[in-house]
Amino acid sequence: MRPQIVLFGDSITEQSFRPGGWGAALADTYSRKADVIVRGYGGYNTRWALFLLNHLIPLGCTKPPVATIIFFGANDAALLGRNNERQHVPVEEYEENIRRIVNHLKEYSPTMLVVLITPPPVNEEGRKEYARSVYGEKAVDLPERTNEMAGVYAKLCVELAKELGLSSINLWSKMQETEGWEKKFLSDGLHLTEEGNAILHQEVVRVFNEAWLCASEMPYDFPHHSEIDWRNPENAFQQRC
Amino acid sequence: MRPQIVLFGDSITEQSFRPGGWGAALADTYSRKADVIVRGYGGYNTRWALFLLNHLIPLGCTKPPVATIIFFGANDAALLGRNNERQHVPVEEYEENIRRIVNHLKEYSPTMLVVLITPPPVNEEGRKEYARSVYGEKAVDLPERTNEMAGVYAKLCVELAKELGLSSINLWSKMQETEGWEKKFLSDGLHLTEEGNAILHQEVVRVFNEAWLCASEMPYDFPHHSEIDWRNPENAFQQRC
Numbered sequence: 001m002r003p004q005i006v007l008f009g010d011s012i013t014e015q016s017f018r019p020g021g022w023g024a025a026l027a028d029t030y031s032r033k034a035d036v037i038v039r040g041y042g043g044y045n046t047r048w049a050l051f052l053l054n055h056l057i058p059l060g061c062t063k064p065p066v067a068t069i070i071f072f073g074a075n076d077a078a079l080l081g082r083n084n085e086r087q088h089v090p091v092e093e094y095e096e097n098i099r100r101i102v103n104h105l106k107e108y109s110p111t112m113l114v115v116l117i118t119p120p121p122v123n124e125e126g127r128k129e130y131a132r133s134v135y136g137e138k139a140v141d142l143p144e145r146t147n148e149m150a151g152v153y154a155k156l157c158v159e160l161a162k163e164l165g166l167s168s169i170n171l172w173s174k175m176q177e178t179e180g181w182e183k184k185f186l187s188d189g190l191h192l193t194e195e196g197n198a199i200l201h202q203e204v205v206r207v208f209n210e211a212w213l214c215a216s217e218m219p220y221d222f223p224h225h226s227e228i229d230w231r232n233p234e235n236a237f238q239q240r241c
Numbered sequence: 242m243r244p245q246i247v248l249f250g251d252s253i254t255e256q257s258f259r260p261g262g263w264g265a266a267l268a269d270t271y272s273r274k275a276d277v278i279v280r281g282y283g284g285y286n287t288r289w290a291l292f293l294l295n296h297l298i299p300l301g302c303t304k305p306p307v308a309t310i311i312f313f314g315a316n317d318a319a320l321l322g323r324n325n326e327r328q329h330v331p332v333e334e335y336e337e338n339i340r341r342i343v344n345h346l347k348e349y350s351p352t353m354l355v356v357l358i359t360p361p362p363v364n365e366e367g368r369k370e371y372a373r374s375v376y377g378e379k380a381v382d383l384p385e386r387t388n389e390m391a392g393v394y395a396k397l398c399v400e401l402a403k404e405l406g407l408s409s410i411n412l413w414s415k416m417q418e419t420e421g422w423e424k425k426f427l428s429d430g431l432h433l434t435e436e437g438n439a440i441l442h443q444e445v446v447r448v449f450n451e452a453w454l455c456a457s458e459m460p461y462d463f464p465h466h467s468e469i470d471w472r473n474p475e476n477a478f479q480q481r482c
Contacts, residue, residue: 001296017269024265027279028258035278038268043466051478052463055242086471222293225284230327237292 002221003034004063005213008049008056008101009071012120012192013040020194025201033218034066045075045089046097053104064109067213069204070101073119073153074145074190082144083131095156102164113211115204116161116168118154120196121175122147123182126189145190167211169203243462244275245304246454249290249297249342250312253361253433254281261435266442274459275307286316286330287338294345305350308454310445311342314360314394315386315431323385324372336397343405354452356445357402357409359395361437362416363388364423367430386431408452410444 007013007023016023016038027036039056041049049072057064076089089097098116105114124143131139154172161168175181175196182189185196192200208214223236248254248264257264257279268277280297282290290313298305317330330338339357346355365384372380395413402409416422416437423430426437433441449455464477 014272015269017265017272019266020260021265021269024258024262024268025260027265027268028256028262031255031258031279032282037276038272041273041463041466048466048469048474048478051474055463087466222282222296225282225289225328228289233289233292237289 003066003218004037005030005034006037006039006057006065006068007071008039008068009117010040010044010075011042012074013038013069013071014042015191016040016197020197022192022197022201022204025197026204029201029205030215030218032220032222033215034213037065043075043087044072045078045087046072046094046101047076047089050097050100053101057105057108064112067113067115067208067211068105069115069117070098071117072098073157074150077119077122077150077153078145079143079149082142083140084144091152091156094153095160098157098160099164102166113208113213114166115207115211116157116166117200117204118157118168118170118172119150120171120186120190120192121181122150123186123189126182126186128189130188130190167207169200169207171200171203174203175199244307244459245278246271246275247278247280247298247306247309248312249280249309250358251281251285251316252283253315254279254310254312255283256432257281257438261438263433263438263442263445266438267445270442270446271456271459273461273463274456275454278306284316284328285313286319286328287313287335287342288317288330291338291341294342298346298349305353308354308356308449308452309346310356310358311339312358313339314398315391318360318363318391318394319386320384320390323383324381325385332393332397335394336401339398339401340405343407354449354454355407356448356452357398357407358441358445359398359409359411359413360391361412361427361431361433362422363391364427364430367423367427369430371429371431408448410441410448412441412444415444416440 023036023038030036073094075087076094078084078087080088102114105112122145124146127143127145151172154170158168158170175185185193187193228236264277264279314335316328317335319325319328321329343355346353363386365387368384368386392413395411399409399411416426426434428434469477
């Protein structure tokens, strides 16, 4: 009955209902107005995401989501020849995969609000610390992701959004506007701290407001309790249900 | 596609996706296994909740939730002749209303896991402080809820669960086992602090585990990324989708 907002992404989406998470905060922002459905898949790149698409949002379903956020790229941008090369997707293929996801959604529902989020910046020192904490002495000293490479994917993501007439959030740029972003917004050089989650939540709400999905302008699904006449409660429900 | 867990209740449910909230924590516990759908209505009592029932969970829908939590009573237990008397529902009617909600759910799906949660305890001093912060000098000195009265509703809720063969969480008792519960678990004498949310989340997970809805025993909706052969990713998806 309520509109649905789908969050489709990797681990940063999967973890978005942890304490302070951006997904939970979004669910709270749209409380009693829309349902936030999390479809986050840790470790996934856009190539693997394509396998899920028909299952997650099967064409022909009667009620499409009103909005879908597509938030991949952090794993696609893992470097070849390093620890996580199995996740690597070349940047041209990343762009093509995002385009295919968008086309699928728009075929399903031309009016769906689709928002692209770029990968976050990478703090290479943070990634090294993380690798040492997991692999100890065996940790490879070369980072498996670089901030520069994440920026290449981010730039392409924003350009693609522009080409397709979609809203986008350049998380890679936005975070780096703040001094000390490396530790302030990133817990292990890649995943988000509570402050990093807060800035992402704020950006999503800004983009949704600029489009037509502004929570304060959406109706409650049922009467606010103050509108209920306690002697004749049925009146409030007859009007609204 | 994923099983749904519905949280049906009042403001303590509506607010459950705020930072540290029990709803968000539950969504994280069942990450990639079940969707947590929040249907919380601030200020509502069970009498008003009945008006929503057919809209929220219409009989005849094809896919019922696997579990529903019913968490009302905090407003029903507001005292007659005090500030919030419009929310008051006599305890016998509260019991009958909960019974009707349960019957509706069980008619919809006899196998649905239905869990009743009692109202939390009330810290009367906390309620007075809250009233003074809102109404200033005009605040009535008599509390609009008492812990004793909340206990009457809690007792009946647990007895009803037993009679109907349902699981229940006696939040009223559970919280009072801890010294200093008044401030530790309640922010304004009624709503939950982050620690209060944590204890409720822990209790819900315990009850779900004791039933058949144990997250660690439920499958991921799609392959874990480590199961994907990066040279032949289709294999993992053919097996699992």
